[in-house]
Amino acid sequence: MATPTERLENWDEFEIGAVLKSFDENGNYSRDHSKTYKVADWRVEKPVFNRDICIDCDMCWVACPDSCFIVEEVVNKRGKKQANIVGIDYDHCKGCAVCVEVCPTPIKSLLMFPEFEDNNNALANWPKKEKKDK
Amino acid sequence: MAEKYELKTKEVWDGNTAASHALRQAQVDVVAAYPITPSTPIVQNYSSYLADGYVDGEFVMVESEHSAMSACVGASAAGGRVATATSSQGYALMVEVLYQASGMRLPIVMTVVNRALASPLNIHGDHGDLYLGRDAGWIHLIANNPQEAYDMTLCAFKIAEDEDVRLPVTTNQDGFLVSHTAQIVEPLDDETAYKFVGDYKQKNPMLDFDHPVTYGAQTEEEWHFEHKARQHKALMDSPKVIEKVFAEFKELTGREYKLVESHNMEDAEVAIVAMGSNYETAKIAADEARKAGIKAGVVCPRSFRPFPIKEMAETLKNVKAIAALDRNCPMGTIGALHNEVAGAINAFGQNAIITGYIYGLGGRDTTVAHNLEVFKDLAMNAEAGKRVTPLQKFINLRGPELSFFKVGE
Amino acid sequence: MKNIGNLKEFATTPDRFQGGHRLCPGCAHSIIVREVVNATEDDIVVSTATGCLEVCSSIYPYTSWDVSWLHIGFENAAAGISGAEAMYKALKRKGKLPVDKPAKFLAFGGDGGTYDIGFQSLSGAAERGHDFMYVCLDNEGYMNTGGQRSSATPVGAHTTTSPRGRISYGEKNWKKDLTMIMSHHGCPYVATAVPSKWKDLATKAAKGFDTEGPVFLNTLSPCTTEWKFDPADTIMISDLAVDSCVFPLYEIENGTKLTITYRPKNKIPVRDYLGAQGRFSHLFKKGNEHLIDAWQKHTDEYWEYLQRREEAGV
Numbered sequence: 001m002a003t004p005t006e007r008l009e010n011w012d013e014f015e016i017g018a019v020l021k022s023f024d025e026n027g028n029y030s031r032d033h034s035k036t037y038k039v040a041d042w043r044v045e046k047p048v049f050n051r052d053i054c055i056d057c058d059m060c061w062v063a064c065p066d067s068c069f070i071v072e073e074v075v076n077k078r079g080k081k082q083a084n085i086v087g088i089d090y091d092h093c094k095g096c097a098v099c100v101e102v103c104p105t106p107i108k109s110l111l112m113f114p115e116f117e118d119n120n121n122a123l124a125n126w127p128k129k130e131k132k133d134k
Numbered sequence: 135m136a137e138k139y140e141l142k143t144k145e146v147w148d149g150n151t152a153a154s155h156a157l158r159q160a161q162v163d164v165v166a167a168y169p170i171t172p173s174t175p176i177v178q179n180y181s182s183y184l185a186d187g188y189v190d191g192e193f194v195m196v197e198s199e200h201s202a203m204s205a206c207v208g209a210s211a212a213g214g215r216v217a218t219a220t221s222s223q224g225y226a227l228m229v230e231v232l233y234q235a236s237g238m239r240l241p242i243v244m245t246v247v248n249r250a251l252a253s254p255l256n257i258h259g260d261h262g263d264l265y266l267g268r269d270a271g272w273i274h275l276i277a278n279n280p281q282e283a284y285d286m287t288l289c290a291f292k293i294a295e296d297e298d299v300r301l302p303v304t305t306n307q308d309g310f311l312v313s314h315t316a317q318i319v320e321p322l323d324d325e326t327a328y329k330f331v332g333d334y335k336q337k338n339p340m341l342d343f344d345h346p347v348t349y350g351a352q353t354e355e356e357w358h359f360e361h362k363a364r365q366h367k368a369l370m371d372s373p374k375v376i377e378k379v380f381a382e383f384k385e386l387t388g389r390e391y392k393l394v395e396s397h398n399m400e401d402a403e404v405a406i407v408a409m410g411s412n413y414e415t416a417k418i419a420a421d422e423a424r425k426a427g428i429k430a431g432v433v434c435p436r437s438f439r440p441f442p443i444k445e446m447a448e449t450l451k452n453v454k455a456i457a458a459l460d461r462n463c464p465m466g467t468i469g470a471l472h473n474e475v476a477g478a479i480n481a482f483g484q485n486a487i488i489t490g491y492i493y494g495l496g497g498r499d500t501t502v503a504h505n506l507e508v509f510k511d512l513a514m515n516a517e518a519g520k521r522v523t524p525l526q527k528f529i530n531l532r533g534p535e536l537s538f539f540k541v542g543e
Numbered sequence: 544m545k546n547i548g549n550l551k552e553f554a555t556t557p558d559r560f561q562g563g564h565r566l567c568p569g570c571a572h573s574i575i576v577r578e579v580v581n582a583t584e585d586d587i588v589v590s591t592a593t594g595c596l597e598v599c600s601s602i603y604p605y606t607s608w609d610v611s612w613l614h615i616g617f618e619n620a621a622a623g624i625s626g627a628e629a630m631y632k633a634l635k636r637k638g639k640l641p642v643d644k645p646a647k648f649l650a651f652g653g654d655g656g657t658y659d660i661g662f663q664s665l666s667g668a669a670e671r672g673h674d675f676m677y678v679c680l681d682n683e684g685y686m687n688t689g690g691q692r693s694s695a696t697p698v699g700a701h702t703t704t705s706p707r708g709r710i711s712y713g714e715k716n717w718k719k720d721l722t723m724i725m726s727h728h729g730c731p732y733v734a735t736a737v738p739s740k741w742k743d744l745a746t747k748a749a750k751g752f753d754t755e756g757p758v759f760l761n762t763l764s765p766c767t768t769e770w771k772f773d774p775a776d777t778i779m780i781s782d783l784a785v786d787s788c789v790f791p792l793y794e795i796e797n798g799t800k801l802t803i804t805y806r807p808k809n810k811i812p813v814r815d816y817l818g819a820q821g822r823f824s825h826l827f828k829k830g831n832e833h834l835i836d837a838w839q840k841h842t843d844e845y846w847e848y849l850q851r852r853e854e855a856g857v
Contacts, residue, residue: 057551065568094569096569096774101779201667202622230616350601351601
């Protein structure tokens with residue numbers, strides 16, 4: 001629960017009433033927002049996302065307890081807006097693996113790897129679909 | 135817009151009526167309250183003002199005092215003027231949330247009608263509730279009669295909401311002796327009263343949706359101390375604002391209030407320090423004592439928190455003997471007011487003899503005669519040049535004399 | 544009312560509860576919170592009772608909320624939000640807030656802060672008819688303080704104050720039926736929900752936001768830490784709860800119209816739900832079989848009761 005040293009303030013410096021402000025004057029996340037706090041060091045394993053297999057069902061987005069799935073809003077063929085998964089926010093992912101569990105593709109588009117595994121290596125060694133004999 | 139309430143220049147009001155009119159005139163946005171004797175009439179009066187169109191704020195009739203103060207916190211953090219009223223057990227139930235309100239620096243005003251705390255149950259006046267909230271981080275103003283109950287409530291909003299204060303304030307009046315005793319009160323008309331209080335100035339309102347704020351964060355060991363220290367400083371600095379508001383009020387009404395009130399203190403050799411209705415009684419006793427040759431005076435702190443340490447010492451600098459009268463059973467020490475006064479005079483190098491008296495618990499009568507007895511004790515101490523009476527005595531207690539730290543024991 | 548649509552569409556909603564909070568990995572609380580707050584586009588003020596969500600989302604100097612948020616105490620989330628809602632009404636009436644921009648008032652509490660210590664405050668706020676939605680994050684115990692029993696803890700569960708022991712099988716009482724109790728307060732809308740049935744939950748939340756008056760949403764929040772299951776299994780446990788009918792999904796409108804919103808295609812035995820959690824592992828030991836039978840009976844009877852009510856339209 002330790003506050004980073006540079007964020008500590010003296011008694012006469014902070015907002016009264018221990019009030020925190022979510023956004024700064026420009027409407028960006030303020031330094032009071034937990035977006036600026038990292039919980040990455042909670043992880044021992046990380047999820048790796050394989051864009052090539054993903055079907056954009058967004059189950060990982062809805063099930064992530066840490067709001068870590070970065071989405072891009074696109075308009076689909078039928079003119080409806082939809083969210084495509086573009087990546088994982090590794091600053092806030094705690095490595096719970098809920099996303100991997102809920103991923104529905106036959107070969108999962110999310111898999112857990114050791115924290116220090118290189119993502120490109122992980123993607124290179126992704127399980128392959130077994131070819132069925134006719 | 136709320137209807138204007140036609141008032142006479144002189145009304146016959148008890149303390150409850152006076153306080154409820156002050157709440158009405160301040161055009162409070164949200165009152166959340168729960169009835170309890172002896173402050174119930176404040177809540178009832180406010181309900182009837184609402185029913186008759188004299189109030190256009192919200193009135194939330196909650197299911198407990200705990201929820202009353204909680205709703206006040208929610209409403210105040212949302213960003214508007216908030217008030218409530220309570221007494222005794224209700225105050226006790228609120229205590230947890232009193233600390234939350236002050237820690238969040240929310241300028242809530244609470245009109246307290248002081249009453250004893252059970253057990254045994256008692257509905258009458260003493261300062262048990264006031265003392266319970268002593269360290270809760272609120273400003274506690276003292277009103278000794280219905281006029282003051284009215285005046286202090288109007289001033290309370292202006293003090294609480296000042297940008298240099300932003301702290302909750304209680305106004306205190308004695309249960310029944312002030313709350314239910316009708317006297318002549320000179321109110322301001324609605325417009326003048328509201329103009330004095332002024333429009334509410336928002337600070338970090340939750341309802342400013344473009345600037346979301348978080349209230350009630352968790353501060354652990356690396357932050358809590360700093361937050362509490364800052365809150366303490368706000369209380370310690372608040373007398374400047376209290377005096378400024380009192381000065382404006384004097385300008386408007388001619389009625390003068392000070393951090394420490396006094397009577398006959400110019401040449402007094404002995405003094406009673408008391409809060410509440412007994413200040414009025416002791417003033418009559420002091421006049422009587424002077425007829426008997428005792429140079430008696432009376433002192434009352436107008437604010438119990440922040441305690442006017444310097445002004446108290448200054449007022450008492452020429453006296454030889456002081457009696458501090460606590461209307462609360464200190465349960466194992468001398469008395470909070472005694473200790474405050476003793477600390478104040480000691481801090482400024484004064485060496486008047488000081489003794490403590492416990493009086494008026496659960497509404498027990500304390501008369502002019504009782505106060506005269508205290509002045510006689512003080513005269514004995516003053517003449518002897520040392521304490522010859524017990525350090526702590528009880529006034530008008532049935533049975534053999536109960537006292538502690540008798541001289542020579 | 545926000546149209547929840549399909550997940551692809553729902554996932555375009557900008558989040559208003561963010562990461563960087565300190566809830567446990569795999570915690571269901573934040574999944575539920577996101578499903579709720581993302582179910583409206585209106586402005587929201589949130590009040591939260593003391594508990595896991597409160598502590599973990601507001602450790603000074605950080606907040607995880609993109610909306611105004613208030614924590615007062617353990618027992619007064621409902622009273623606090625009722626005060627904020629009253630201020631909103633007052634300021635609107637006095638012309639100090641725009642009348643055309645609706646705002647919603649939302650409270651979260653754990654089962655401790657809702658079923659137990661906060662019940663009076665919730666009951667009062669519901670009875671007074673404030674326009675707010677209260678969402679209980681029911682993880683069946685005081686998990687923020689290390690897993691003590693509450694009146695939401697079910698029979699046989701091991702908690703630190705109803706521990707299994709040489710002569711004890713854990714909690715002795717069935718959990719309080721708070722959803723029905725809130726329905727009987729005259730709430731215009733009450734419902735149960737689980738995080739795994741995201742559309743059911745978000746639709747109920749959207750409906751709740753859209754309902755004028757007090758709304759109560761009781762959500763089951765599987766607790767990886769104190770129910771003793773792997774963090775990755777949060778959604779799976781949530782599914783087992785509804786597929787076994789241990790935690791049936793339904794809604795009640797105006798206290799009278801009960802609708803079951805999810806019927807498992809294949810109702811699974813309760814033992815599958817119990818067996819997936821460490822807090823019930825002792826029930827599978829010799830001598831405790833009767834408890835699993837009792838669980839099954841209790842669950843079946845309640846499921847029957849709900850179906851009878853739905854059929855009768857009451």
